[in-house]
Amino acid sequence: MTxxxxxxxxxxxxxxxxxxxxxxxxxxxNKMEALLLEKGLVSQDALxxxxxxxxxxxxxxxxxNVVARAWIDPxxxxxxxxxxxxxxxxxGYGGLQGEHMVAVENTPEIHNIVVCTLCSCYPWPxxxxxxxxYKSFAYRSKVVIEPRKVLAEFGTTLADDVExxxxxxxxxxxxxxxxxxxxxxxNLSESELAAIVERDSMIGVTKVSAP
Amino acid sequence: xxxxxxxxxxIAEMNGAATLPRKNGEMVFHDxxxxxxxxxxxxxxxxxxxxxxxxxRELISSIKDAEGDNPLHPSRGYFESWLVSLENLLEKKxxxx
Numbered sequence: 001m002t003x004x005x006x007x008x009x010x011x012x013x014x015x016x017x018x019x020x021x022x023x024x025x026x027x028x029x030n031k032m033e034a035l036l037l038e039k040g041l042v043s044q045d046a047l048x049x050x051x052x053x054x055x056x057x058x059x060x061x062x063x064x065n066v067v068a069r070a071w072i073d074p075x076x077x078x079x080x081x082x083x084x085x086x087x088x089x090x091x092g093y094g095g096l097q098g099e100h101m102v103a104v105e106n107t108p109e110i111h112n113i114v115v116c117t118l119c120s121c122y123p124w125p126x127x128x129x130x131x132x133x134y135k136s137f138a139y140r141s142k143v144v145i146e147p148r149k150v151l152a153e154f155g156t157t158l159a160d161d162v163e164x165x166x167x168x169x170x171x172x173x174x175x176x177x178x179x180x181x182x183x184x185x186x187n188l189s190e191s192e193l194a195a196i197v198e199r200d201s202m203i204g205v206t207k208v209s210a211p
Numbered sequence: 212x213x214x215x216x217x218x219x220x221x222i223a224e225m226n227g228a229a230t231l232p233r234k235n236g237e238m239v240f241h242d243x244x245x246x247x248x249x250x251x252x253x254x255x256x257x258x259x260x261x262x263x264x265x266x267x268r269e270l271i272s273s274i275k276d277a278e279g280d281n282p283l284h285p286s287r288g289y290f291e292s293w294l295v296s297l298e299n300l301l302e303k304k305x306x307x308x
Contacts, residue, residue, distance in 0.1 A: 025242070026244040029248050029251075029294065036301075039305075042255065054223070
């Protein structure tokens with residue numbers, strides 16, 4: 001394995017295998033799959049569906065689509081701030097198990113950040129898997145006391161007169177930050193806008209920058 | 212998106228050594244066999260061949276094996292350990308069946 005300089009060391013982010021190793025592993029898995037299909041223990045359909053769910057529905061793209069829609073459609077935006085759960089469901093994203101979604105808007109005057117001080121409550125269906133730092137004790141304890149310092153660690157600096165609001169998620173309420181639309185994006189399409197919205201900006205620790 | 216389309220927290224939110232490889236919140240698969248072995252394990256657990264907790268224990272132990280005393284340079288990647296644990300568990304379960 002090669003050495004990496006990620007902030008959280010993760011030796012698994014890159015494949016260090018060569019083609020021959022991959023070929024051997026592929027054959028091993030194909031053999032297992034064939035056996036299980038033959039025994040009727042798995043079905044091709046179920047396997048394809050599961051891959052699709054975990055690979056495609058777990059990412060923050062759903063949230064990015066919500067943000068992009070809010071940026072271009074004032075009526076949607078209005079509905080989003082009135083009742084985020086139902087507005088988000090309009091885009092086909094549901095699966096919240098009784099939790100209410102609340103959308104909070106970043107503006108030049110107000111910056112919102114989300115945390116779960118008790119555990120790691122997170123708006124799954126829109127943001128996918130929570131990042132490791134979101135669950136860390138350091139983030140959970142520090143963001144409430146020194147939000148500006150935490151923001152600075154993410155490279156986000158705010159003017160002194162910007163009000164910082166920290167929202168504590170719970171089993172009942174999950175927050176989604178709608179970041180500010182960056183200048184210079186007036187001509188981007190909805191999908192181009194969604195592509196520039198990164199997960200961290202919807203937790204509120206970063207801002208969205210123009211491409 | 213209905214209930215069935217939702218990933219299971221017990222799988223997606225595994226912690227510690229078992230944490231799924233991910234980038235910007237999304238799962239990272241390098242090769243198709245990784246994707247496939249992931250789906251096989253989840254599917255078998257969904258069918259009740261084993262509990263997810265059982266698989267997770269197996270996975271953690273095979274990751275620890277691969278790490279030895281050098282956790283940053285394991286002898287094999289996450290999904291290779293995944294595959295090893297899946298093979299071990301299958302062997303046990305199918306021998307019984």
